Amino acid sequence: MKHSLLFALFAAPLVASPYKVEDIKFPAEVPPEVGAIDFAPDGTLFAVLRRGDVMRAKPATDPANWKWELFATGFHNGCGIDAVSRDKVRVTQMADFTEATDTDNDGTADQYRIFAAGWGLSGNYHETNTIAEDGKGGYYIAIGTASHNGPTAEHTFGEYSKFGRRGRNFASVKWRGCTLHCDSEGNLTPFCFGFRMHNGIHQDSSGNLWCGDNQGDWRATTPLYYLEKGNFYGHPSALVWDEKWPTDKDPLRTYREDLDAYNKHRTWPSVQIPHKEMNRSAGEPYEIPGDFPHFPGQMLLPDNNSKRITRIMLEKVNGKFQGACTHFLNGNGLRSGNHRIRFSPDHQQIYVGQTVRGWGKEAEGLQRITPTGEEPFDITAFNITPRGFRLTFNRELATALTEKDLKFKSFTYQSKWTYGSPQENKADNEIKSLKPLDTKTIEVTLAGFKPGRIYQLDLGKLKSKDGMEIQNRLFYYTANQLP
Amino acid sequence: MRALLLTLFGITLASADPLTFDTTPLGEKDRPIILRTYVPDPGLDPAVFPNHGKASKSPKYSPNSGRDTKGEYGMLKVIPAAIAVNHGPALSYVWDTTECRLLYAWQGGFLDLYPYWGEKNRGGRRSFDYGARLVGNLFYLAKPIKRERPTFIGYDLSDKGVLTFRYKLGDKEYTEKIIPSDKQYSFISYLDEDKLEYKGDLISKHQGFDRNLKIKSATAKAGEQVFGAYGCIACHSTDGSNGHGPSLKGLAGSTRDIEGGEPVLADAAYLTESIKVPNAKTAKGFPPGYMPPYQLKDKEIESLVLYIQSLAK
Numbered sequence: 001m002k003h004s005l006l007f008a009l010f011a012a013p014l015v016a017s018p019y020k021v022e023d024i025k026f027p028a029e030v031p032p033e034v035g036a037i038d039f040a041p042d043g044t045l046f047a048v049l050r051r052g053d054v055m056r057a058k059p060a061t062d063p064a065n066w067k068w069e070l071f072a073t074g075f076h077n078g079c080g081i082d083a084v085s086r087d088k089v090r091v092t093q094m095a096d097f098t099e100a101t102d103t104d105n106d107g108t109a110d111q112y113r114i115f116a117a118g119w120g121l122s123g124n125y126h127e128t129n130t131i132a133e134d135g136k137g138g139y140y141i142a143i144g145t146a147s148h149n150g151p152t153a154e155h156t157f158g159e160y161s162k163f164g165r166r167g168r169n170f171a172s173v174k175w176r177g178c179t180l181h182c183d184s185e186g187n188l189t190p191f192c193f194g195f196r197m198h199n200g201i202h203q204d205s206s207g208n209l210w211c212g213d214n215q216g217d218w219r220a221t222t223p224l225y226y227l228e229k230g231n232f233y234g235h236p237s238a239l240v241w242d243e244k245w246p247t248d249k250d251p252l253r254t255y256r257e258d259l260d261a262y263n264k265h266r267t268w269p270s271v272q273i274p275h276k277e278m279n280r281s282a283g284e285p286y287e288i289p290g291d292f293p294h295f296p297g298q299m300l301l302p303d304n305n306s307k308r309i310t311r312i313m314l315e316k317v318n319g320k321f322q323g324a325c326t327h328f329l330n331g332n333g334l335r336s337g338n339h340r341i342r343f344s345p346d347h348q349q350i351y352v353g354q355t356v357r358g359w360g361k362e363a364e365g366l367q368r369i370t371p372t373g374e375e376p377f378d379i380t381a382f383n384i385t386p387r388g389f390r391l392t393f394n395r396e397l398a399t400a401l402t403e404k405d406l407k408f409k410s411f412t413y414q415s416k417w418t419y420g421s422p423q424e425n426k427a428d429n430e431i432k433s434l435k436p437l438d439t440k441t442i443e444v445t446l447a448g449f450k451p452g453r454i455y456q457l458d459l460g461k462l463k464s465k466d467g468m469e470i471q472n473r474l475f476y477y478t479a480n481q482l483p
Numbered sequence: 484m485r486a487l488l489l490t491l492f493g494i495t496l497a498s499a500d501p502l503t504f505d506t507t508p509l510g511e512k513d514r515p516i517i518l519r520t521y522v523p524d525p526g527l528d529p530a531v532f533p534n535h536g537k538a539s540k541s542p543k544y545s546p547n548s549g550r551d552t553k554g555e556y557g558m559l560k561v562i563p564a565a566i567a568v569n570h571g572p573a574l575s576y577v578w579d580t581t582e583c584r585l586l587y588a589w590q591g592g593f594l595d596l597y598p599y600w601g602e603k604n605r606g607g608r609r610s611f612d613y614g615a616r617l618v619g620n621l622f623y624l625a626k627p628i629k630r631e632r633p634t635f636i637g638y639d640l641s642d643k644g645v646l647t648f649r650y651k652l653g654d655k656e657y658t659e660k661i662i663p664s665d666k667q668y669s670f671i672s673y674l675d676e677d678k679l680e681y682k683g684d685l686i687s688k689h690q691g692f693d694r695n696l697k698i699k700s701a702t703a704k705a706g707e708q709v710f711g712a713y714g715c716i717a718c719h720s721t722d723g724s725n726g727h728g729p730s731l732k733g734l735a736g737s738t739r740d741i742e743g744g745e746p747v748l749a750d751a752a753y754l755t756e757s758i759k760v761p762n763a764k765t766a767k768g769f770p771p772g773y774m775p776p777y778q779l780k781d782k783e784i785e786s787l788v789l790y791i792q793s794l795a796k
Contacts, residue, residue: 029503031603051502051600052518070501074566076519093519095564095580098637106642113637120536121563123521125599125613148546149610151556152538153521155529157564157581160536168546173536217546256549362604417549 018294018376018471021333022063024351024366026055030068032365034353036091036130036340040083043345046071047366048078048091050357054100054109056086059344063368072100072109079199080130082139092129092141095121095157097182116186119143120158120173125150127176130284132201132209137184140191140227142198142211145169145177145237164240167252168217168419169196177238179211179227193242194233194266198225199304199339200284208321212282212301215275220413220421222279223269224301224312226321234266234415256417263414270321271312271478272413272454273301275420278325278476280305283339285312289347294375300328302338302352307331309338309352313382317481324382324477329369337363377468379459382475386483387432388445389455395464396439403431405460408446410453410479429455439465451482504603506596507618507691509718509727510569512663514643517568520599521561522577523614525587525687530627534581561614562586566638568646569593572718572727572774574663574670575619583633583650585661586625588670588681591775592618595691617689619775622668623681667771690777698782706790709783718774721794728774729766735788735795740767754788 026032026047033050040046046056054072072089080092087102089109096117100109116139121127124146131139146152148168152160158174165172179201181191196219198211209227213219218235225233232239236251245251255262273279283302290296299312311328314321337354344351350369357364381392408431411423429446436442446455455477462470502508502516510516543554565579565586576588594615601607636649636656648659660673669682694712698705710716718727729739735754738746742765747753756763761774779787 027501030501031504031600049502051596052520053501055501073502074517074519095519110640110642111637112639114635117635122538123559123561123563125521125608148544148556150613151559151611153561153563154524154538154558155532155562156536156538158536160538162539162541165538165541167544172538172541252549357601357608417546419546 016372017332018372019329019332020370020372022368022370024066024368025064026366027068030055033355033357034340034364034366035077035079035355036081037342037351037353037366038081038083039342039345040086042086044083044086045351046081046083046089047353048075048081050077050355052076054078054081054089054091069107071102071107074112077128079128080141082131082133090115092131094127094129097141097186116182116188118188119175119180120156122146122156122160122173123151123153126169126197128199130199130201132203134181134203135207139182140201140203140209141180141182142195142201143175143178143180144197144199145171145195145235161240163250164237166250167237167417169235169237171237171240175241177235178241190241191229192227192231192233193238194235195238196235200282202285202287204287210285210299212285214281215420217417217419218415220272220415221275222273222282224271224273224282224285225267226270228267231267232265252417259414259416268480269478270314270480271323271325272476273310273325274423274476277474278327279303279308279310284341286341289343291347292343293348293371295328295380300341300350302341304337304339304356307334307336309334313380315383317384317483320481322478322480324475326379326472326475335363335365335367337365376471377464378471379475382477384477384479384483385443387449388443389477390437390441390443392441393464394440395466395468398463398465400436401434401442403434405462406431406434406444407458408444409456411456412453451479454478505716506600507593508569509571509593511571512573513570515568515570515645517566517644517646518594519566520594520596521563521614522565522567522594523617524560524562525617525621525624527586527624528627531586531625532582534632559611559614567594568661570663572619572770576661576670578648578661580635583635583648584625585659585672587621588623589617589619589621589689590668591620592691594618597692597694616692618691620668620688621686622683623670624686688775690775696783698786701782701785701789703786703789703793706786706788709779709787710790713777728769731791731794733795735792741765742767742771751788754791755784758784758787
């Protein structure tokens with residue numbers, strides 16, 4: 001009895017969480033509804049809270065003892081923030097992009113200036129906006145749509161479109177459901193169209209622009225999109241704000257009646273992420289820096305509606321991005337509401353901003369994730385081949401894998417007007433051959449292997465040669481292209 | 484609570500304290516708070532909005548069929564991109580960033596954000612009814628004017644956070660500042676250097692969002708709920724500390740000094756009168772006309788009185 005207990009205690013570290021998750025406390029009674037976070041160049045963390053305040057603090061080791069200061073106030077649902085310096089922030093709030101500056105060095109902003117404006121605000125509660133820096137002093141701005149669970153005002157901020165008003169999530173005022181480019185002077189131009197609620201946008205270190213979106217109407221499941229100028233990303237309402245779209249044509253009706261034309265017009269997600277199994281509502285995608293100890297160069301995608309963060313492994317096939325997803329973190333003290341990510345200035349910790357206010361059970365706050373040890377045993381590269389996949393593990397496998405250790409299935413999704421779409425055309429893909437390339441890498445060829453499908457991999461309880469259990473046993477690869 | 488935050492965290496603040504879960508926040512006369520939110524349209528002439536888009540009713544839509552169903556979506560009487568400012572009970576006003584002008588002003592309270600922010604632990608928003616509600620006495624509504632389309636530039640804050648708005652008409656830049664005056668139904672505005680004292684009359688009374696508490700019989704506990712639901716704590720502390728209005732601690736049964744009158748005993752009749760007709764007698768040391776009359780149900784008032792009496796010692 002005693003021996004087995006001792007053994008259990010001794011064995012515990014092998015399956016212990018590879019991450020410490022800490023709750024960073026705001027002052028008592030301050031609603032920690034974190035719309036967005038950003039580090040200033042001096043290492044000060046700024047957080048814009050949804051009721052209007054911008055708080056700042058130098059990160060402290062003790063998560064309960066940060067010296068928060070109120071830096072600025074009076075923002076409407078700020079969900080994007082650039083901490084330009086310790087004395088200057090730019091915030092996308094519902095109606096505009098405002099710069100707040102402390103000009104007299106007393107610790108609080110005293111000068112509020114419109115940095116950019118031009119998108120509309122209908123008066124709907126759902127119309128939040130967020131930003132990614134473009135690396136040239138400007139930004140990309142994700143302009144969210146309105147929800148049919150709320151109305152518009154009578155007098156809208158900006159031009160009103162009756163066709164844009166149609167549908168579940170709608171774009172009744174200018175540039176809703178679009179991504180805009182904002183130059184360093186604040187001049188706005190539409191960049192691409194057709195988003196439902198891309199609550200998070202990110203430019204990676206190679207200059208690629210990414211966003212997620214929320215499963216729902218015209219979103220079969222949670223997508224990760226690679227953004228290119230002029231493209232249409234599948235949510236029709238925003239087309240009323242695309243100059244190429246005829247003004248007398250109702251986009252919702254047009255594509256409801258002709259899904260083939262819809263599928264030809266739209267740019268498909270680089271990765272489709274099953275919403276129940278993996279990520280119910282994408283927050284801000286964020287590239288893991290090269291000097292973070294785990295999974296450097298891969299992408300994180302926080303789940304706004306579950307206690308999860310997705311890990312995405314991308315590759316370019318025939319010049320187009322696609323790839324696989326699995327969990328980075330699933331539970332382990334993580335809250336729900338995850339939607340903003342920043343790495344600490346030394347790139348060794350992850351900060352996650354959380355809010356769902358008004359949508360489901362409250363999940364508000366700021367958490368910090370710190371690796372506790374080595375990278376957990378997992379698949380670190382998931383590559384497509386003409387006839388199957390090449391899987392790379394980060395540790396030597398305890399025993400050579402057999403067909404029994406892997407199971408592949410595949411399915412398709414059709415986005416349409418319904419709130420999410422089921423997995424269709426399901427098939428089991430038998431393993432035709434399994435070949436180890438070395439002690440960490442295997443190649444599988446699959447029966448019925450075709451493009452245009454999402455491949456699910458279920459792994460057995462694998463162990464590494466040094467005794468670690470595999471962290472993730474569920475993966476999905478979006479095979480838009482075959483090489 | 485505001486003072487408590489300051490001492491707890493040792494924060495020196497040049498402007499207002501952080502917002503809290505309180506859905507009826509209040510600034511101070513010389514230290515306003517600023518809120519960007521969906522402020523109510525309290526009955527402005529539609530011609531006041533010449534530079535806004537004009538929405539219309541829209542057919543109801545079924546997300547399942549992707550088609551219209553019976554009925555129409557109405558519209559909400561809110562102003563999307565305005566700035567609400569509160570100088571405590573002395574003055575609240577709404578200045579719009581599209582029309583670049585003062586739209587309306589009121590006294591005696593600010594906004595009740597309950598329909599938008601919800602409760603602390605639920606955060607529930609009222610689906611088709613999330614506009615903030617006015618608290619207090621409305622006395623100014625903008626009238627239509629004819630002028631070219633303005634461009635909002637931003638605003639500056641004084642050391643204590645008083646706003647000066649900046650906007651352009653054509654190439655010319657203008658400023659506007661609005662501050663409380665000492666009089667009822669009045670404010671002072673500066674358009675560039677031109678000072679104007681506006682003096683108006685009561686237009687309408689507002690008491691925030693109706694929480695519709697269902698109280699079966701009056702109790703002190705129910706009174707505590709009413710106290711919380713209507714945001715009374717914004718002005719009346721329960722711990723003896725100073726606020727915009729007298730603290731409730733030790734109030735019941737005490738003898739009260741009254742501005743311009745004889746001292747009175749704070750019995751149930753006095754407490755009831757002070758809730759129903761708050762300006763019948765003004766407690767010494769507090770400005771007159773600050774507390775709006777709350778049209779509460781009898782059981783709510785009886786419960787409040789019992790709650791105040793429970794705080795007598």
